[in-house]
Amino acid sequence: MTTATVWRFYVREIFKRWEFWILAIILNVLWQSTGAYIFSKYAIPLEVRQEISAEVLRRVALLYTGGWYGIVALFMLSFIAIALVHIICNSIVSVRYLSKYSKVSALRLFTGLALAALTAVFIAMFFLLGSTVVFYSHEFYDLKELLTPKNYLGIVAVTVAGGLFTYLLSMTLALLVVVLKKPRMLTPMSFVPIILAFILGYTANYAENIEIQVLPFALIVRLSEHYYSSITIDITKPSVKVFIAEVRGEPLNPTDPLLVWLMLISWITLFTLISILLFKKQKGINIEEILG
Amino acid sequence: MSIELVDVYVWYRKEDYVLRGVNVKISNNTVILGPNGSGKTTLIRSILGFVVSRKGRVLIDGVDVDSITGAIGLISTNLREVMINSKQSVKSVVEFILKLTNGDYKYFEDIVTRFTGRDVLKKNFTELSEGQKKIVLNALALASRAKYIVLDEPFEGLDPARRAAMLNEIQKTSGVKIMSTHVTWMLKNLLDWDLYLVVEGCVYGPLKVSELGELKISSKPVEDAVLTIKLKSGSQVYLSKTTGIPLSSLDTLDKLYEVIS
Numbered sequence: 001m002t003t004a005t006v007w008r009f010y011v012r013e014i015f016k017r018w019e020f021w022i023l024a025i026i027l028n029v030l031w032q033s034t035g036a037y038i039f040s041k042y043a044i045p046l047e048v049r050q051e052i053s054a055e056v057l058r059r060v061a062l063l064y065t066g067g068w069y070g071i072v073a074l075f076m077l078s079f080i081a082i083a084l085v086h087i088i089c090n091s092i093v094s095v096r097y098l099s100k101y102s103k104v105s106a107l108r109l110f111t112g113l114a115l116a117a118l119t120a121v122f123i124a125m126f127f128l129l130g131s132t133v134v135f136y137s138h139e140f141y142d143l144k145e146l147l148t149p150k151n152y153l154g155i156v157a158v159t160v161a162g163g164l165f166t167y168l169l170s171m172t173l174a175l176l177v178v179v180l181k182k183p184r185m186l187t188p189m190s191f192v193p194i195i196l197a198f199i200l201g202y203t204a205n206y207a208e209n210i211e212i213q214v215l216p217f218a219l220i221v222r223l224s225e226h227y228y229s230s231i232t233i234d235i236t237k238p239s240v241k242v243f244i245a246e247v248r249g250e251p252l253n254p255t256d257p258l259l260v261w262l263m264l265i266s267w268i269t270l271f272t273l274i275s276i277l278l279f280k281k282q283k284g285i286n287i288e289e290i291l292g
Numbered sequence: 293m294s295i296e297l298v299d300v301y302v303w304y305r306k307e308d309y310v311l312r313g314v315n316v317k318i319s320n321n322t323v324i325l326g327p328n329g330s331g332k333t334t335l336i337r338s339i340l341g342f343v344v345s346r347k348g349r350v351l352i353d354g355v356d357v358d359s360i361t362g363a364i365g366l367i368s369t370n371l372r373e374v375m376i377n378s379k380q381s382v383k384s385v386v387e388f389i390l391k392l393t394n395g396d397y398k399y400f401e402d403i404v405t406r407f408t409g410r411d412v413l414k415k416n417f418t419e420l421s422e423g424q425k426k427i428v429l430n431a432l433a434l435a436s437r438a439k440y441i442v443l444d445e446p447f448e449g450l451d452p453a454r455r456a457a458m459l460n461e462i463q464k465t466s467g468v469k470i471m472s473t474h475v476t477w478m479l480k481n482l483l484d485w486d487l488y489l490v491v492e493g494c495v496y497g498p499l500k501v502s503e504l505g506e507l508k509i510s511s512k513p514v515e516d517a518v519l520t521i522k523l524k525s526g527s528q529v530y531l532s533k534t535t536g537i538p539l540s541s542l543d544t545l546d547k548l549y550e551v552i553s
Contacts, residue, residue, distance in 0.1 A: 002392065009380075009388045016379040090377035094389075096342055097374045100360050101367050101438070102392035286304060286344050287337065287373055 002104050006112025007119070010087065014120045017083045024079040024124070028072060028131060035068040036135035043243075049140075057140070058147075060247050065136040065147045066229030067205075067239055069128070070221035073159065074201045076124045077166040077220070081193035084117055084170035089177050089186050092282060093290055106279070114167050121163030129155070132228075154227030161264055162220045168271035169193055175278035181289045205239045213238070216267040219260055226257060233260055293353045294319035295339055295440060295470070300348035302334050310334045312493045314348070318440075323482060323501060324472040326490030332472035333371075335490060336444050339470070340369055352440070364394050368436030370429035370443050375417055382420070383413040386432055393436050400435035403461060404428060407454060422449040430458060434465045443471045447478070476542060479504065491521050491529075510536030 015021065043064055049057055091109070099106045129149070137146045149155045173189045197217055204218035212218060213235040226233050234242050234252040245252050282290075295318040302311040311331050326332050337343045338350055341357035350357040352366060360366070368374075378385045382404075390397045404412055407427045412420060420428065426449045433441050446462060447455045459478050462469055472490075479487075479501050487504055488497035496519050499507075507518060510530050517530040530536070 005388065005391055009384070012380055012384065013378055093373040094376045097340070097369070097371075098389070098392060099362075100341055101363055101365075102389070103362060103364050103394070104392050105362065284344050287342050288304060 003108050003112045003115070006104060006109050007115045010113045010116030011119050013087055014080075014083055014116055017086075020079065020083050024076060025127070027079070028076060028128060031072050031075065032068065032131050032135045035072075036139040040064060040136075040139055058145075061136065061140040062147055062150070062229040063225075063231050063243055063246055065132060066149075066225040066227075066231055067243060068136070069132045069149075069228045070224035070239075071201050071205070072132070073125070073128055073162065073224045074197050074217055074221050075194070076128050077121065077162050078194040078197035080117065080120050080124060080163075081166045081170045081173075082190045083120075084167060085174045085177075085190035085193075086186065088113065088171055088174035089183075092174070092178050093287055096287070110171070114164070117167045117170075118160060118163045121159055121166070125155075125159045149228045150230045151227040155224065158220060158223040158227060161261075161268065162224075165216050165220065165264070165268050165271065166193065168268060168275055171275040172271055172278060175275060175282055178282045178285060178290055179278055181285060183290065207238055210236060214263055216264060219264045219267070223257065223260055223264070226260075233257055235260065294351075295353075296349075296351040297335075297338065298349040298351070300338055300346060300350060302331075302338055302343050302346045304345060310493055311338065311495070314338075314495045316488060316495055317498070318470055318486070319468070320486050321469045321482070321484075322471070322486040322488065322498075323479070324470065324488050324490055324495075325476070325479075325504075326472070326474060328474050330474075330490045331493040331495075332474070332490050333444050335495065336369065336371065336442050336470070336472055339442060340367060340371070342371075342373070365436070365438050367440045367442060368393065368395075368433045368438035369441075370426070370433040370446060372425075372429065374432065375429065377417075379416065381414050382417055382428055385417065386428070386435075389432065390435060393438070395432075395436040397435065399437075400431045403431035403434065407431070407457065423451070423454070426450060427454070427458070430462075434461065437467070439467055441465065441467045441469045443469065445473055446471060447473065447475060476540065479540075489519065489521070492524050494522065496521060505540050506533050507531045507539050508534065508536035509539055509542075512536075 044060055095106050095109055098104050098109065133146055133148055137143050140147065170193065173192055177183060177186050177189050200212065200215050200217040201221055203212050204221060221239065222233050222235065225231050225239065231242065231246055232252050233255045235255045236253050242252060297314050297316040300311055300314040301309055303309050311334055314335065324332050324335060334343065338346060341350065341360060352360060374389065376385055386400055387397050390400060401413065404427060408424050412424050412428065417425065417428065426446065430443060430446050433443055443462065446458060450458060459481060462471065483502040485501045486498045487501045488495050510532065511527065514530040514532040514535045516534055517532045519531040521529040523529065
């Protein structure tokens with residue numbers, strides 16, 4: 001009951017940040033329309049679309065759509081992280097009072113907040129999924145056929161995992177602001193997830209280094225692509241090369257999705273531990289130093 | 293049952309104590325009186341268990357404040373840190389906090405409406421004037437219906453009419469009230485309250501507010517001194533019934549230093 005009260009409060013809090021949602025929607029539409037109407041003309045030229053069979057075109061279009069879904073999903077999650085870093089940091093001081101003199105413990109409060117974050121992720125996912133299907137189906141089939149995900153359950157699962165990772169990354173960054181006693185760093189810190197998502201998400205598309213491919217940002221993109229289009233996961237190659245190999249029917253070194261999940265879960269566990277450690281550490285910081 | 297501080301020292305920087313050797317026992321309505329910057333807010337934060345760099349013991353009804361969790365209705369406060377920094381309206385945030393503390397939202401709404409009008413409830417807390425913020429925070433503390441209500445400078449930013457009305461509201465709310473202030477105008481209405489004086493991080497008392505009205509302040513040694521206040525500069529100030537300037541003639545304790553000099 002208490003967790004539900006906290007969840008309701010923070011869902012309202014996340015959606016009250018309307019300026020961030022408007023920006024996220026505008027950028028989402030921009031990225032999706034760029035992917036659907038500009039880059040698609042280079043990735044799968046119009047003359048090629050006329051030459052290949054309908055079956056091959058559908059497979060290629062789905063792979064292409066899945067790739068864009070993965071990368072835009074990552075950006076959307078990072079946008080939610082901007083709001084979360086602010087909300088978590090703004091709640092840290094009040095948690096000290098509430099955990100002592102109310103029925104909500106710190107654990108319940110942050111659980112309620114995590115559930116609120118996942119709710120926002122779900123809503124964003126429906127919007128993202130809807131816009132992806134509409135934009136790419138329009139480009140490739142004039143909406144006469146729909147390019148829908150191959151595995152909805154997988155999409156939901158990776159969205160939840162991505163949301164959880166985003167929440168824990170936001171928690172780590174917010175607590176760092178507190179532990180380092182740098183309240184003025186809050187806004188710059190809140191943009192770290194989106195910066196990392198842009199750099200590491202895009203790099204994962206082209207970089208050959210395996211180190212980049214095992215980072216959580218790349219793993220979320222890979223799993224999203226995989227569940228949207230059934231594209232083989234091969235973390236030894238960048239996304240673009242996997243896409244080309246799939247189209248040309250060239251051999252890949254398939255990576256078991258379970259292994260990718262294990263790596264992503266390891267990252268989530270690592271950030272959970274860091275958050276717990278930082279939460280304990282922040283208890284030793286005086287309120288005056290947090291309030292700045 | 294009481295709030296007890298035993299030999300409490302608090303510091304924000306090493307070797308620079310904000311509170312020094314504080315011994316306080318509060319079981320009745322209590323005024324904590326002292327000039328600005330004397331350590332009143334830090335004393336209140338210590339009572340609530342918000343101060344980290346501390347030695348000595350703080351006990352609430354015999355329980356160490358650091359070990360208290362989930363004590364619904366034990367303490368409420370009007371400190372700014374209670375209010376969650378939110379984009380939502382005052383109504384939403386306070387409803388949330390009072391739901392978690394088993395407080396009385398209707399009473400909160402009643403106080404705020406009478407003092408500032410209903411518009412405040414729809415606004416974001418950061419949009420309010422300093423006076424409105426103080427009214428909201430006071431109302432939140434009072435509406436929590438806690439056993440101990442700890443109020444830091446509850447009259448700051450209020451106009452004279454609202455100050456008197458707020459004092460009346462505080463007096464009629466049930467619970468043990470602990471109120472810090474640097475002004476003295478309201479003391480004549482609180483004659484049966486206990487009183488501690490806070491000067492340069494040291495706490496002196498307890499006295500009855502009624503006793504304070506009879507006291508005079510002097511920087512020259514007085515034989516029948518009721519209280520001797522030691523200042524960091526090395527000089528001493530004496531409170532007695534016979535010698536010096538009547539404390540009641542100072543409208544704010546900030547003038548204490550003027551009197552001494």
